[in-house]
Amino acid sequence: MSQQTEQAYLASYNIKDYDTCLTTVDSVLFTVLNGELYTLLVRRANHPYLAYWGLPGGFIDVQRDVDLTACANRHLAEKTGIIPPYLEQVCSTGSKTRDPRGWSTTVTYYALMAHIQCTTDIDSVDDVQWLPATQALQMELAFDHKQMIEQALERLKQKALYSLVPVYALPETFTLSELQQLHEVILGKSIQSKSFRRRIELANVLEETGELSTQKGKGKRPALYRVKTGAADYRFMRNLEH
Amino acid sequence: MSQQTEQAYLASYNIKDYDTCLTTVDSVLFTVLNGELYTLLVRRANHPYLAYWGLPGGFIDVQRDVDLTACANRHLAEKTGIIPPYLEQVCSTGSKTRDPRGWSTTVTYYALMAHIQCTTDIDSVDDVQWLPATQALQMELAFDHKQMIEQALERLKQKALYSLVPVYALPETFTLSELQQLHEVILGKSIQSKSFRRRIELANVLEETGELSTQKGKGKRPALYRVKTGAADYRFMRNLEH
Incomplete structure (x- = not known):
């Protein structure tokens, strides 16, 4: 020593x-x-x-x-x-x-x-x-x-698959369809829209801005959301693919 | 340049x-x-x-x-x-x-x-x-x-939670109870024995050695297993806690 x-x-x-x-x-x-x-x-x-x-x-x-x-x-x-x-x-x-x-x-x-x-x-x-x-x-x-x-x-x-981390690749405000599409692009497959929205509701890490998207589509203009603090740490109970 | x-x-x-x-x-x-x-x-x-x-x-x-x-x-x-x-x-x-x-x-x-x-x-x-x-x-x-x-x-x-990786902390041959106990020690909680054994069967990464454990307990002496190659890469379909 x-x-x-x-x-x-x-x-x-x-x-x-x-x-x-x-x-x-x-x-x-x-x-x-x-x-x-x-x-x-x-x-x-x-x-x-x-x-x-x-x-x-x-x-x-x-x-x-x-x-x-x-x-x-x-x-x-x-x-x-x-x-x-x-x-x-x-x-x-x-x-x-x-x-x-x-x-x-x-x-x-x-x-x-x-x-x-x-x-x-x-x-x-x-x-x-x-x-x-x-x-x-x-x-x-x-x-x-x-x-x-x-x-x-x-x-x-x-x-x-198990979090909403991809949301940080979106602009400050975004629609739920944009977030779903991003998950689909990353995963290389489509996700059930209804199930994805239920997960987002449960997660409670996004909030409505009160504004609507200017994007045109069929039906109503969709609501814009933003991320709440701590969203990066949220985990789904089960993976998206199951 | x-x-x-x-x-x-x-x-x-x-x-x-x-x-x-x-x-x-x-x-x-x-x-x-x-x-x-x-x-x-x-x-x-x-x-x-x-x-x-x-x-x-x-x-x-x-x-x-x-x-x-x-x-x-x-x-x-x-x-x-x-x-x-x-x-x-x-x-x-x-x-x-x-x-x-x-x-x-x-x-x-x-x-x-x-x-x-x-x-x-x-x-x-x-x-x-x-x-x-x-x-x-x-x-x-x-x-x-x-x-x-x-x-x-x-x-x-x-x-x-999602693999049998802990098996590498056991000796070359081990009983299924020893493996389950190890998972329980790591996770800090008990696991349903029946469900754990079903997962092990599905995984197909362990094989019976043909020998029996010398350990005494109630009933029969339990069978000894060893790990097959590739066991480290196996993933459960769903986490143990779900």
């Missing part, structure tokens, strides 16, 4: 005396646009994978980032101008080979935001774009980012 | 030119002993938190570890002599303050193994011990390891 005091040990500790690994935080940011699920890609301005499209993210800034969540949000805000209303850690991936610079670990998050929240910031640059998630998965992306989009999609799909 | 070739960039890249963070992998290893859930603690031989008990784990060895799983297994095998039959990533925790040496990220796993698989290795040393999980949570542990045990317990509890 060390005979040194902890104070002396810490004073002499220098991380550069050790072989460390690269540690990054990458996020899969989703939104919904015209009834389709989109994800945000960023064109890399540096080696490795120069000019490849990949996920918004990067190194932990040991001075500026307080924790992993702050790091994820900082990288997302740099690209979109805002901090997304929903962020959740998916998993970490680390290996000797995933980055040509050396042993690398990345912590993957997924985030949700309304498309309208960040159009201005993104339309003005050519190195950030929203793409349909299905299209992003067809591309040759930087590092193992394709696998991370798949993992994030799988997690979002699970969440869509 | 960089004008350098990727080859030149990589040749000149040196991670020590950057401020990096500490990256570790820590595991919460569970087993069952006398109907109670136990977790493995290791006494720290170095600063910081010298002589505190904490989780088996530590730094990624950029030479020896191929990936995060290999790193978790290496640290577990160093303490128990074996690689546990079940290992699952829980989450990552990283912040400026969790380690007095500097910005630190740790990837937490939980693992399951039979108590009998590693008694010899552990009984012979005084810096490794199995403790009831409830007792470990009462101790002042190194770093934020207490929080990690809580997170791992929560994940194991979820798994006990």
Whole structure:
């Protein structure tokens, strides 16, 4: 056992005396646009994978980032101008080979935001774009980012089965049909409208705004809703598919 | 954009030119002993938190570890002599303050193994011990390891609701009562025996060994079972509590 005091040990500790690994935080940011699920890609301005499209993210800034969540949000805000209303850690991936610079670990998050929240910031640059998630998965992306989009999609799909988390990809106000359609897009199948609305009533995490949607359809203009605080934590008693 | 070739960039890249963070992998290893859930603690031989008990784990060895799983297994095998039959990533925790040496990220796993698989290795040393999980949570542990045990317990509890993953904490052969009792211990409540056995039949991931348990009880000696390959991936159609 060390005979040194902890104070002396810490004073002499220098991380550069050790072989460390690269540690990054990458996020899969989703939104919904015209009834389709989109994800945000960023064109890399540096080696490795120069000019490849990949996920918004990067190194932990040991001075500026307080924790992993702050790091994820900082990288997302740099690209979109805002901090997304929903962020959740998916998993970490680390290996000797995933980055040509050396042993690398990345912590993957997924985030949700309304498309309208960040159009201005993104339309003005050519190195950030929203793409349909299905299209992003067809591309040759930087590092193992394709696998991370798949993992994030799988997690979002699970969440869509037992929670109302997808609501954070909608604009501030939305109709119940828009929310149902979003769940259907994520799950890749239709949901019984009556059962979905009963679940929403039971959940009691949405509230009517008192306004009606301007969208035209058959019959009455539908009511607009917004999310109440705490909606992210609500869980259905049973999964949607059962 | 960089004008350098990727080859030149990589040749000149040196991670020590950057401020990096500490990256570790820590595991919460569970087993069952006398109907109670136990977790493995290791006494720290170095600063910081010298002589505190904490989780088996530590730094990624950029030479020896191929990936995060290999790193978790290496640290577990160093303490128990074996690689546990079940290992699952829980989450990552990283912040400026969790380690007095500097910005630190740790990837937490939980693992399951039979108590009998590693008694010899552990009984012979005084810096490794199995403790009831409830007792470990009462101790002042190194770093934020207490929080990690809580997170791992929560994940194991979820798994006990919809899978037979807890079976990996039992010896190679076991009775159905022992498995049910283990699920009950993890969930902290009793389960309907009839319904649990019907689920096991449906799952078809256990097989009879043809042997009978030597344990005494009322009536017949119960049959011994073992796990089939792929049992870890099986999911109940509905959670146990519903």
